[in-house]
Amino acid sequence: xxxxxxxxxxxxxxxxxxxxxxxxxxxxxxxxxxxxxxxxxxxxxxxxxxxxxxxxxxxxxxxxxxxxxxxxxxxxxxxxxxxxxxxxxxxxxxxxxxxxxxxxxxxxxxxxxxxxxxxxxxxxxxxxxxxxxxxxxxxxxxxxxxxxxxxxxxxxxxxxxxxxxxxxxxxxxxxxxxxxxxxxxxxxxxxxxxxxxxxxxxxxxxxxxxxxxxxxxxxxxxxxxxxxxxxxxxxxxxxxxxxxxxxxxxxxxx
Amino acid sequence: xxxxxxxxxxxxxxxxxxxxxxxxxxxxxxxxxxxxxxxxxxxxxxxxxxxxxxxxxxxxxxxxxxxxxxxxxxxxxxxxxxxxxxxxxxxxxxxxxxxxxxxxxxxxxxxxxxxxxxxxxxxxxxxxxxxxxxxxxxxxxxxxxxxxxxxxxxxxxxxxxxxxxxxxxxxxxxxxxxxxxxxxxxxxxxxxxxxxxxxxxxxxxxxxxxxxxxxxxxxxxx
Numbered sequence: 001x002x003x004x005x006x007x008x009x010x011x012x013x014x015x016x017x018x019x020x021x022x023x024x025x026x027x028x029x030x031x032x033x034x035x036x037x038x039x040x041x042x043x044x045x046x047x048x049x050x051x052x053x054x055x056x057x058x059x060x061x062x063x064x065x066x067x068x069x070x071x072x073x074x075x076x077x078x079x080x081x082x083x084x085x086x087x088x089x090x091x092x093x094x095x096x097x098x099x100x101x102x103x104x105x106x107x108x109x110x111x112x113x114x115x116x117x118x119x120x121x122x123x124x125x126x127x128x129x130x131x132x133x134x135x136x137x138x139x140x141x142x143x144x145x146x147x148x149x150x151x152x153x154x155x156x157x158x159x160x161x162x163x164x165x166x167x168x169x170x171x172x173x174x175x176x177x178x179x180x181x182x183x184x185x186x187x188x189x190x191x192x193x194x195x196x197x198x199x200x201x202x203x204x205x206x207x208x209x210x211x212x213x214x215x216x217x218x219x220x221x222x223x224x225x226x227x228x229x230x231x232x233x234x235x236x237x238x239x240x241x242x243x244x245x246x247x248x249x250x251x252x253x254x
Numbered sequence: 255x256x257x258x259x260x261x262x263x264x265x266x267x268x269x270x271x272x273x274x275x276x277x278x279x280x281x282x283x284x285x286x287x288x289x290x291x292x293x294x295x296x297x298x299x300x301x302x303x304x305x306x307x308x309x310x311x312x313x314x315x316x317x318x319x320x321x322x323x324x325x326x327x328x329x330x331x332x333x334x335x336x337x338x339x340x341x342x343x344x345x346x347x348x349x350x351x352x353x354x355x356x357x358x359x360x361x362x363x364x365x366x367x368x369x370x371x372x373x374x375x376x377x378x379x380x381x382x383x384x385x386x387x388x389x390x391x392x393x394x395x396x397x398x399x400x401x402x403x404x405x406x407x408x409x410x411x412x413x414x415x416x417x418x419x420x421x422x423x424x425x426x427x428x429x430x431x432x433x434x435x436x437x438x439x440x441x442x443x444x445x446x447x448x449x450x451x452x453x454x455x456x457x458x459x460x461x462x463x464x465x466x467x468x469x470x471x472x473x474x475x476x
Contacts, residue, residue, distance in 0.1 A: 010293065010305075037422075041435035048432045052268040052424075077432060078342075078422030082326070086422075089333045091342070174435040202438045 033072045034228070036062050037092035040077035041172035043197045044252040045098035045217075048077060057193075057252040058096045061115070062219075064244055065235030080172070081147050084108055087222060094228065098191065100149045100215040110223055112232045114216030115240060116193075116254065120150045122210055123195045124187035125180060126203040132210050135187045140165045143176030143188035150189045153212050173198070180204055193254040200253075258442040265433040265443065272429035273450055279346055279415045279425060280454075284408065286351025291358030292397075296388055298359065299366050309359070316356035321417050324349045329421050346418035354411050361403040365396040398469050405462040409455045416451075426450055 038046035038054060046056040054075035066073040076092055083099075086092050087109055100118070101111045122132050122142070136142065136158065144151040146169040154167060168185050170176045176188035177198045187207065195206050219236070221229050239245055298309045316324070329345045332338045340348070369392060377387035419428035430447035434440040 007305075010297065012293075040432045043436050047436045048268075048429075049436075050264050050268070052271065052429065052432075076422060077424065077428070079420050082330075082420065082422075085330050089330050090339060091329070091333075172431070172435055174438055175440065177438055178434075178440045198438065 033074050034066070034093040035091075036073050036075050036097075037078050037083050037086055037095050038075050038097040039080040039083065039172075041080070041174060042098050043174075043194060044254050045193060046075075046077075046096075057248055057254050058098060060248055060252075061236075061239060062094075062096045064239055064242075065232065068238055069231050069235045071231070080145070084220070087220060090222070093221065093225070094232065095220040098193070098217055099220050101218040102149055102215075105220065108223075109220040110225075110229050111218035111220055112229060112236055114218050115236055116217040117214050118217060119192045119209055119214045120153075120189055120212045121192045121195050122187045122189055122207045123177065123180065123198060123204050124207050125183075126205045128187070128205070128207065130186075130207070132208045135207065136163055136165045136210060138164065140187075141168050141185040142166070143168045143170055143179055143185040145170055145173050145176065145190065148190075149215060150191075150212060154189060154210075157211070177202060177204060196253065258439050261433070261437045261439045262442050262446055265429075265437075265446075268433065269426060269429050269443075269446060269450065272424060272426040273454065275343075275423065276412070276415050276425040276454070279343070279350065279418060279423065280408075280412050282347035283350035283354055283411050283415070286348065287354030287358045287407070287411070290352065290355035292362055292393070294355060294359035295362035295366060295396075296393075298363050300384070300388065313356040313359060316353045321349070321353065321414055322420060324353065325417065325421055342418070342421035342423045346415070346421060346423050350411055350414060350418070353414075354407060357407055357410070358404065361400050361407065362396060364403070365399040366392060368399060369395055398466075398471070401462055401466040401469075405459045408458045408462065412454055412458065413451060 036059075038056070038059060040046055040048045040054065042056075044056055045058045046054065049055040054077060059075050062073055062075070078086060078092070083092075083095055083097070084105065087095055095109075098116075098118075099105070099111075101114060105111070122135055124130070124135060128135075142154075142165050144154065144167050151167065151169060159165070159167065168176075168179070170179070170188075173188070173190040173194045176185070176190065179185050180188055181202060181204070189210065192206065195204075198204050199206065219232050221232065294309050294312065297305050301309070319327075325345060328349050329340070329342065332340065332345075373391055373395070374387055377391040378384075382390065415425060416427040418425055419431070422428070426447050430443045434443045437443075
C-alpha cells in the first residue's frame with residue numbers, strides 16, 4: 001500500500017482540523033461585547049424566562065449598567081462549577097450571578113463593591129416542625145449546591161466538628177428543593193433569595209439560619225481587567241442610587 | 255399534574271430550539287467522525303508499522319479518557335496552553351467528533367477486514383493504484399457493511415451530546431434544566447427531554463436503516 005497516499009490523507013485531515021480551529025479562533029475577548037456568565041439555575045438572580053431569554057435581578061442590573069455606561073453585554077448561561085475557570089480563561093468577561101465575595105475567590109478574580117447582603121438558611125417541607133438544630137443531627141441528610149460557599153462552610157464548621165448529619169450535593173438549589181419534596185433529604189442549605197423564590201412556588205419553608213455569617217454578593221471580573229472593574233463599580237453605584245434599583249427589588253423580591 | 259402540563263407546554267418551543275442545537279452538535283461530530291474515522295481505519299489496515307502505532311495511540315486516548323475530562327481539556331486546557339479560544343459549541347463538536355472517530359475507525363476497520371483479501375489483489379491486478387483500489391473497490395463495500403454498526407454510534411453520540419451542557423452549550427438537557435430551575439417541575443421536563451432524545455434516536459436509526467436498504471447490492475449481502 002502506497003505510503004504517500006496514506007500520509008497525504010493524514011495531512012489532509014490535519015489541515016482540515018487546523019483550519020477549523022483557526023477559523024473558530026475568536027473568543028469573547030476579541031469582541032467589543034462583554035459576556036456575562038450566569039448560572040441560569042439561580043432564580044431570582046439569574047434564570048432564563050419562558051422564551052429562553054436570560055432574566056433575573058442580576059441580569060437586569062447589568063443590562064441597566066451596560067446602557068448607562070455605554071457598552072453591550074451578552075448573558076451566557078453556564079454551569080456554576082466551571083464559571084470561575086471560564087472567567088479566568090476569557091470565555092466570559094464577568095460573573096454577575098449572585099456570587100458571594102470570598103477570600104478564596106479573591107485570589108483568582110476581582111470583585112466589585114458589594115450590592116446585596118445574603119444569609120444562608122435551611123429550607124424544609126412546609127409541614128416541618130423541627131428546628132435547625134434538630135434537622136442538622138440524627139444522621140439526617142441535608143442537601144446543598146455543589147461548589148457553593150455554604151457547602152464548604154458546612155463541611156469545615158459543622159461536619160468536621162462532629163455534627164451528626166451528612167451533605168448531599170446537587171447541581172443546583174432547585175434540584176435540592178425537588179429532593180426535599182421527594183422526601184429523600186430532610187432539608188437543604190441555600191441562600192435566602194432562592195429559598196424565598198422556592199417558597200413562592202412549592203410547599204417548602206425557611207426554618208432559619210445555621211450560624212454561617214451573612215455574605216455579600218459582588219460581580220467578579222478578571223484580575224487584569226481593571227478598566228472593566230472601574231466601570232462596573234461606577235455603574236453599580238449609579239444603579240443603587242437610582243429608582244430602578246427599588247423597582248428591581250420589587251419585581252424579583254430577592 | 256395540570257400545572258406540570260402547562261409548564262411543559264410553555265417550555266416546548268424553547269426545548270425544540272434546543273433540539274436544533276443538539277442536532278447541529280451531533281451532525282458536526284458525526285461528520286468529523288466519518289472523515290477522520292475512515293482515514294484512521296484505512297491507515298490502520300494498510301499503513302506501515304509506525305502509522306499503525308500512531309493510530310492505535312489516538313484510538314486508545316480518545317476511547318480511554320472520559321468525555322467530560324476531554325471537554326474540559328479542550329475548552330480550558332487548550333486556552334491556557336496555546337491561547338486558542340474556542341467557543342463551547344466548537345469544542346463540543348470537535349471533542350465528540352474525535353471520540354466518535356476513534357470508535358468509528360474500529361467499525362470501518364472491522365468492515366474492511368471482513369472483505370475477502372482477493373478484492374484488493376484483483377484491483378491491483380487490474381492495474382489500479384493502491385489509493386484507487388481503496389477508494390473504488392474496498393471502501394464502497396466496507397462502508398455499506400458499516401451502516402448497522404454506525405447507527406449504534408449515532409445514538410451514542412446523540413446522547414453524549416447532552417454532556418456538552420457542562421460547557422454551557424444550550425442544548426436540550428441544559429434547557430430542560432434551566433426551565434426546571436425556574437418552575438421547580440424537574441421530573442416532567444427531564445421526561446420531556448428524554449422523550450425528545452428518543453424521537454431523535456428513532457429518526458436517525460430509521461434513516462440509516464432506509465439508507466442501508468437503498469445502497470444494498472442485490473444478491474451480494476452475506
